[in-house]
Amino acid sequence: MSFISLLWVLLLGSLLGLELIGKVPPTLHTPLMSGANAISGITMLAALTLIVKAEGNVPLLIIGSVSLGFALFNVVGGFFVTDRMLAMFSRKPSNKK
C-alpha cells in the first residue's frame, strides 16, 4: 500500500468513526467507552506482525510478545468488562439470579 492510500484509509476511517456515534444515552457512555477501548487493542495485530517477522531475533520476539500481551490484556479485559456491564442492563427484574 502506498502512503497516500494509507492516508485515505485514515481519513475515511476517521469520518466513519465520527458518523457512528450520534446520540448516546448517558447509560451507555461507560460501556461504549470501554468497548471502543477494547477495539483500540487492535495493535495486537501489529505485535503479531512483529513476532512473525522477527526471524529468530530474540529481543524482538520478546518485545513483540510483551506488546501482544499488553494488547490482549486490553482487548480481552475490555470486552469482558463491557459485557459484564451490559449484562446488568439487560437483566430483567423477573429473572433474579
Add this chain to the structure above:
Amino acid sequence: MNLPVIIKFVIDLLAVLLLALGIKGLSKVKSARDANRLAAFAMSLSVVGLLSYYLGTSGIDIQSWIWIIIGSIIGSLFGAILAKKVPMTSMPETVALFNGCGGMSSILVALGVAIFPISGGQENFDFFKSLINEVSISVSIFVGAITFTGSIVAMAKLQGWLSTPGWTQSKVRHFVNIVFAVASLIAFFDLINGNTSSIWLLVIVSSLLGIGVTLPIGGADMPVVISLLNSYSGIAAASAGFVVDSQLLIVAGAMVGAAGLILTQVMCKGMNRSLVSVLFGGSLSAQSTASSGSGEYTNITSCSVEECALTLEAANKVIIVPGYGLAVAQAQHTLREVTKKLEQNGIEVVYAIHPVAGRMPGHMNVLLAEADVPYEQLKEMDVVNPDFPATDVVLVLGANDVVNPQAKNDSSSPLYGMPVLDVQEARTVFVIKRGMSAGYSGIKNDLFDLPNTSMVFGDAKKVLNDLIGELKDLGVGEK
C-alpha cells in the same frame, strides 16, 4: 494477487464492517450487548485473517509461535481475570488501566520496529528507510506514551493512590508541560535527522508529558479524561498501523479515535464544561475555594433516621438521587431493600440519574442494575426534572454537586450553567451524607440550607440499614 492476499483482504473488510457495526450498536441500549460480542468476534476474525495470511505466504516459524502463544495466554488470562474480579465500583479505573496497556502495546511495537531492522521483503518495513516510517514511529511512541502514563495516572487518582499535588494547580504546570512538549518535538526532529538514540528521549519526555497533563485534572473531570485518552489510544493504534503497514489497524484505530472524541464531547456537554477547560483549567475545587461559591452554612436541619422513615411512610411518590457516595458505601443492595419495602406499601419509587452522577457517566446505572433495580425505574435528568414538584420525598444518597441549585441561581458560581436535578422543588428532601464536606467541586451546596431539606448524617449503608429497621417497626412492606 494470490490467494492469501485475497483471503486476507476479504477478512479484513469483513472485520472492519463488523467493528463499525459493533461501535454503532454499542450506542443503543437494546443492541449494546450483542454489538460488544460482534466487535469481539471481529477482533478474533482479524487475528485469524492475519495469521492465515502469514501461514499462506512467508510461513510462521516455531519460535514465533511459541512467543505468540506465551504473549497471548498471559495477556488474555490477566485481562479476563481482572475483568471478572473487579468490583463494579472500580469500573472507571479498570477501563483506564486497560486503555493504558493498549498505549503501551503501541509504544513497544514502534520501539521494536525502530530498534531492530526487520528483513521482511516489504519495502516500507525497513528500519527508518523512509521519512514516513520515522514519523509514524514517532507519533506511535508519542501518543502511545501519553496514553499509557496518562491512563495510569488517571487510574491511580481514581483509586485514591495519588492526590492532586498543589503545584499542579499553579501556572507552573503549563510551563512544565510546554517544556516537555518542546523536548519531545526536539527529540522527534533529532530522530528524523538520523540520531536513533533520541528515540529514548522521546519515550521519556512524552511519558512525562502524559503525567504532567493528567495530574492536575480533578476528580469530576476524570471520566472525560479517560474518554479522551481512549480516543488517543485509537490514534496510537492507527499510527502503529502506519508503522507495520496495516490498513485494518489504521481504520480501526481511526474509528476508535474519532468515536472517542465524539463521546468525550458528549460527556463534556453533560457537565457543561468545555474540553479546553477540562484539559487546561485545572481542578474545579482549586478555583472555587477562592471564588464566591464557598461560604458557611447557616440553616442546616439535621434529622434522625426515624423521622426520615416516618416521612417516607406517609409519601406517595419518592425519588432517589444516587451519587458517588452510594458507590463508595457499596449501599446499592441495601438501598434496593429499602425501596422494595416502600414499593410494597404502594409508594411510587423512581431513581433520578444525573448524566455525570458518580465518577463516570452511566456509573449509577451500572451500580443500580447490579442491585436488580428494574431498568424502567431509572429516569434520566430531563425526564425526571418536571416530576419533582409533584414528589413528596427526595432521598439524596451520596450525591452533591448534581443537586446544587447554585448551578441555576447563582451566576457567580463555578457550577453555574451545569444542568442539575431540581430536587429542591420536592416537598421534602433528605440528604444522606457522612458530614458537611463539600462535593467534588468543593463548592458549598445551597440545597443543604433550604428549609425543606434535612440532613441525615452517617454512612449511606448504615443509614439505609437503620432505615430498614425503622420501616419494619412502622410495619412498612409487610403484607
